[in-house]
Amino acid sequence: VQLQASGGGLVQAGGSLRLSCAASGRTPSRYVMAWFRQAPGKEREFVAAISRRGDNTAYADSVKGRFTISRDNAKNTVYLQMNSLQPEDTAVYYCAADGGDWFAPSIVIYDYWGQGTLVTVSS
Numbered sequence: 635v636q637l638q639a640s641g642g643g644l645v646q647a648g649g650s651l652r653l654s655c656a657a658s659g660r661t662p663s664r665y666v667m668a669w670f671r672q673a674p675g676k677e678r679e680f681v682a683a684i685s686r687r688g689d690n691t692a693y694a695d696s697v698k699g700r701f702t703i704s705r706d707n708a709k710n711t712v713y714l715q716m717n718s719l720q721p722e723d724t725a726v727y728y729c730a731a732d733g734g735d736w737f738a739p740s741i742v743i744y745d746y747w748g749q750g751t752l753v754t755v756s757s
Contacts, residue, residue, distance in 0.1 A: 635659040637748030639729045644754045645719055653714040655729030655748055663707040665746075666732040668739055669714045671725035672750070681727070682714060683739035692739045697723075719755045726750035 641653040655667065668683035682703040683692045691703055702715040712729060730744035 635662050635665060635731050635746050637729050637731060637746055639748045639751040642727060642751030642753045647720055647755055647757050649719050650717045651753060653727055653751060655712040657710045662710040666736055666739060667705060667712040668730045668744060669703060669727055670730060671727045673725040680740040685736040690736050721755045721757045724753060724755050726752050
């Protein structure tokens with residue numbers, strides 16, 4: 635499956651952005667989808683994940699209550715709505731797909747990765 639992330643940009647603290655990840659190829663709806671991010675000088679970290687049908691989600695503690703992951707399988711697209719953005723949310727955001735079952739989505743090894751989209755939050 636091929637993944638294409640978009641929607642990044644520059645936003646002031648307190649603002650919002652919505653990232654999109656368009657999937658193509660082998661039945662994207664069969665994959666658990668996730669968002670990760672990597673800030674300058676830091677390791678990549680898990681942000682959020684959603685099950686194949688969208689009935690299960692998981693979030694990193696740092697984004698709970700501010701970010702919402704969703705998916706539209708008819709459009710083969712996964713979204714990350716980011717509200718109340720803070721400078722510490724500045725990072726390159728990546729979408730990823732896992733062909734396994736919904737289990738420990740923050741630590742599984744994802745099979746496919748898209749290119750990143752840069753989110754910059756100014757103070």
